[in-house]
Amino acid sequence: MIRHTTTHEPEQDADQVGDRIDQDVDFVQLLFTDIAGRLKTLEVPAARWAEVRDRGWTLDGSVLLGYGDAEHSDLRLKPDPDTFVHRPWTTPSGRSVGMVFCEVLDAAGRPFAADPRAVLRRAVAASEARGQRPVFGVEAEFYLLRGTDSGSAGVPADSSGYWDLSVDEQADEVCRDIGEALELMGLTVDGHHHEVCHGQREIVFRHGDALATADRLLLLKHTARVMARRRGLTAVFMPKPLAHLYGNALHVHVSLEGTGPGADARPLFHDGDDPMGMSALFRGSLAGVLDHAPALTALGNPTVNSYKRLVPASGTPVHRSWARHNRSTAFKVVGDPAAPRSMRLEMRSPDPSANPYLLFAGVLAAFADGQDRDLKLPEACEVPADELTGDELAVRGIAELPTDLPSALRALSDDTTVTAALGPLAAHAVDHNARADWAAWHRVITPWEIQRYGENG
Structure with missing residues (x-):
């Protein structure tokens, strides 16, 4: 049920993490939390990890805030490679999945003020x-x-x-x-x-x-x-x-x-x-x-x-x-x-x-x-x-x-x-x-x- 694998060590740099992701997992879940503290995710194929790590991914602000707000509609997820973990169980079809927490940035590239992780x-x-x-x-x-x-x-x-x-x-x-x-x-x-x-x-x-x-x-x-x-x-x-x-x-x-x-x-x-x-x-x-x-x-x-x-x-x-x-x-x-x-x-x-x-x-x-x-x-x-x-x-x-x-x-x-x-x-x-x-x-x-x-x- 649980596959024994090595876990990420924080001292590794982003390139090392990227190399391991390409080798060890099939998909990566980009994690963030909404204002209620519920985990949200976008899942990407491991082959796209390097691109997403460097450029991020656009996010609709309503997903985080819990309501529509035109002023904060365009946000961006930026993965934090130091938080990457290899999920130690496979999917029902045998695929392996990694998980990484993301910073949420506003349209100007700054930490989004209402991102719960940014608040902390x-x-x-x-x-x-x-x-x-x-x-x-x-x-x-x-x-x-x-x-x-x-x-x-x-x-x-x-x-x-x-x-x-x-x-x-x-x-x-x-x-x-x-x-x-x-x-x-x-x-x-x-x-x-x-x-x-x-x-x-x-x-x-x-x-x-x-x-x-x-x-x-x-x-x-x-x-x-x-x-x-x-x-x-x-x-x-x-x-x-x-x-x-x-x-x-x-x-x-x-x-x-x-x-x-x-x-x-x-x-x-x-x-x-x-x-x-x-x-x-x-x-x-x-x-x-x-x-x-x-x-x-x-x-x-x-x-x-x-x-x-x-x-x-x-x-x-x-x-x-x-x-x-x-x-x-x-x-x-x-x-x-x-x-x-x-x-x-x-x-x-x-x-x-x-x-x-x-x-x-x-x-x-x-x-x-x-x-x-x-x-x-x-x-x-x-x-x-x-x-x-x-x-x-x-x-x-x-x-x-x-x-x-x-x-x-x-x-x-x-x-x-x-x-x-x-x-x-x-x-x-x-x-x-x-x-x-x-x-x-x-x-x-x-x-x-x-x-x-x-x-x-």
């Missing part, structure tokens, strides 16, 4: 100009489901629970297929385990720089879907696919390190003299994301379905609070003070429908704002916020995260720090498409409504 590049450059290199990691939960004729998302592929040793080898084999494929594409997979609910899984790969981590998350989702389908299952990353089971989370881990070589590349979130091991920079950065949490919710939970997961008493964090040990909180400080590089922030409220490029950019902007304004970090909340009364929450200064998509979009629109990080065009596209989804949702008549109001309305 700008955010990383701003962070590095402050002497801070971001390090990101993600843990994406998903369901492995078997199809049904009922019109539902499916039924869980196994009946195991949290970290159980499953006896359903079919579901385990899908995870092994995914892990092996990712390794062959150059991702270091640390492991996979069963999540809380029947059929729910999680695959963890090594932390890395911001852009590479976002790219890898999209490769993970695509690879999981392909490997599951090849074994007769479906890999589902939507936030809340099954009403009676927990939703899928995207846990985002982030830290900062110095930008210089050697000792200058020290972990900036660690302070050995602090009781929690947290540096003042870490505290200010965390205070920043708490302050901007409503706007970040619009980026981390961008769909109508996201808010079916973000409900109280659902195992999902719905309050703007942080903790060192409480796993039910939206923001958690993770790491061993004795291991400085392990100190990091874990964001537990986002879900896998997030566009990681935009979410990461928003987080970095919130970090910088918290540092610049010297925001003070409130006390940690080491008890589940759902168990506190309204008065107790008020005393602790804990507010709720947005509970529906329009509320989150209003918070994003009002947050000049996060929208500035996205840029006007990307921020408008996020708002435009999300509001269109919300309007479409309100035109749908659900079975629940028919059952509840059909004969009694």
